[in-house]
Amino acid sequence: MTAQKFIIEGGTPLQGELKIQGAKNSVLPIIAAAAMCSGETVIENCPEITDTYSSTRIMTHLGFNCVFENNTMIIRSSGQRISEIPDELMREMRSSIIYMGALTGSLGECTMTFPGGCELGPRPIDMHIAALKKLGAKVSDEYGIIRCSAENGLHGAKINLNYPSVGTTENIMLAAALAKGETVIYNAAREPEISDLAGFLNRCGAKIKGAGNSTVIIEGVKKLHGCTYSVMPDRIAAATYIAAAASSGGEITLDGIDRGVCESCISVFEQMGCKFYEYSNRIYVDAKRKLKGVNKITTMPHPGFPTDAQAVIMAALCKSSGSSIFVENIFENRYRHVDALVKMGADIKVIGKAAIVNGVDKLYGAKVSATDLRGGAAMAVAGLGAEGITEISEIRHIDRGYENFEGAITKLGGNIRRA
Numbered sequence: 001m002t003a004q005k006f007i008i009e010g011g012t013p014l015q016g017e018l019k020i021q022g023a024k025n026s027v028l029p030i031i032a033a034a035a036m037c038s039g040e041t042v043i044e045n046c047p048e049i050t051d052t053y054s055s056t057r058i059m060t061h062l063g064f065n066c067v068f069e070n071n072t073m074i075i076r077s078s079g080q081r082i083s084e085i086p087d088e089l090m091r092e093m094r095s096s097i098i099y100m101g102a103l104t105g106s107l108g109e110c111t112m113t114f115p116g117g118c119e120l121g122p123r124p125i126d127m128h129i130a131a132l133k134k135l136g137a138k139v140s141d142e143y144g145i146i147r148c149s150a151e152n153g154l155h156g157a158k159i160n161l162n163y164p165s166v167g168t169t170e171n172i173m174l175a176a177a178l179a180k181g182e183t184v185i186y187n188a189a190r191e192p193e194i195s196d197l198a199g200f201l202n203r204c205g206a207k208i209k210g211a212g213n214s215t216v217i218i219e220g221v222k223k224l225h226g227c228t229y230s231v232m233p234d235r236i237a238a239a240t241y242i243a244a245a246a247s248s249g250g251e252i253t254l255d256g257i258d259r260g261v262c263e264s265c266i267s268v269f270e271q272m273g274c275k276f277y278e279y280s281n282r283i284y285v286d287a288k289r290k291l292k293g294v295n296k297i298t299t300m301p302h303p304g305f306p307t308d309a310q311a312v313i314m315a316a317l318c319k320s321s322g323s324s325i326f327v328e329n330i331f332e333n334r335y336r337h338v339d340a341l342v343k344m345g346a347d348i349k350v351i352g353k354a355a356i357v358n359g360v361d362k363l364y365g366a367k368v369s370a371t372d373l374r375g376g377a378a379m380a381v382a383g384l385g386a387e388g389i390t391e392i393s394e395i396r397h398i399d400r401g402y403e404n405f406e407g408a409i410t411k412l413g414g415n416i417r418r419a
């Protein structure tokens with residue numbers, strides 16, 4: 001297939017209403033959790049993004065039938081189960097690591113290679129492996145092949161994470177759901193997607209308490225059964241469309257999402273001068289005024305400001321009055337979008353973990369290449385507020401996490417097409 005591009009003509013303020021897609025970072029672990037369930041699982045509000053398709057390829061390989069239509073995925077076990085994931089499937093996304101807990105927990109073994117995903121600097125899996133070992137698995141890593149086994153099943157344990165890793169917390173919840181006895185995770189990640197995964201698992205018969213807090217308690221059960229579950233809205237997609245409205249000076253309404261789930265981003269947009277009104281599961285955003293710089297935006301684990309929204313908010317702030325300082329604490333290499341923004345006329349300096357954005361009056365369209373999922377989205381946000389045409393190549397990165405991105409922007413009156 002020829003590589004695709006987005007062609008964006010900037011300058012039209014976004015306007016209108018948009019339904020927010022289901023959350024990528026929720027649906028991927030939820031699909032993996034369905035690999036632990038008997039019977040049929042129905043996942044609603046499932047975003048049509050390429051990472052979801054990668055998950056269905058893994059599930060099909062593992063012995064499940066997946067039917068995915070109209071944002072609903074139906075997963076049924078086909079009888080024969082497989083506990084090994086080939087390298088080409090593992091490398092399609094970072095979330096493939098979640099199958100370590102799901103398979104070892106339900107089948108007592110798994111064989112896999114290292115996961116892929118966005119290149120954001122080193123993304124080790126040492127915490128995942130250490131946690132599985134605590135739960136009683138034997139884990140070996142030779143020539144890049146990871147083998148986990150627990151002949152007599154996993155057992156509960158007290159696990160103190162030295163960092164609240166999202167993926168590790170999810171892997172432990174999956175592995176411990178069918179383990180013997182109680183598992184307690186201290187310093188667990190508190191992201192809303194963790195609560196969503198726990199909500200799904202509990203509906204399947206698991207006994208998980210405290211998800212969304214630092215201490216999560218999982219009492220192992222003997223069996224999980226399928227259920228019907230609707231995935232939470234994607235707070236990072238919401239932040240991206242708000243950033244696009246802010247960059248273009250527009251006013252939009254996001255449907256299907258509450259302010260609470262986006263609070264850490266909305267408070268930054270408010271400092272930028274955007275106005276928000278909420279009503280019945282909708283957020284109205286008025287971003288018609290010139291944006292103001294924000295003193296300091298520091299990425300932190302939830303409930304702090306999310307690293308995933310750093311790039312798109314930086315793109316909107318390029319055209320603000322005054323200066324803004326970003327500090328990226330989660331990933332070593334998450335400023336890869338900066339060169340493209342500078343090419344479009346932004347004034348940004350990166351010094352180690354910090355990026356200083358000095359607002360400019362205008363951005364100009366340019367030919368740029370998406371570096372990663374959120375970095376690519378940031379280029380689109382900048383392009384919508386720029387003069388002239390922006391051409392973004394390597395948009396496969398954007399397709400990994402945004403459902404019909406061009407459709408969403410077009411619905412808001414933006415000028416974008418896929419070529």
Ligand code: EPU
Pocket residue numbers: 024025026028094095118122123124125126127128129163164165166167168189236306307308330331332373374401
């Ligand atoms: N880390 C380790 N060792 C581990 C695991 C993590 O050192 O074994 C480090 C990572 O290298 C990183 C930090 O801990 O520096 C945070 O990693 P975490 O495990 O919390 O992140 P993740 O599970 O790999 C998820 C999201 C990311 C999001 C981060 C942080 C999914 C599929 N991915 O990744 O989403 O940035 O949490 O919130 O849930 C995105 O959507 O664009 C994205 C990258």
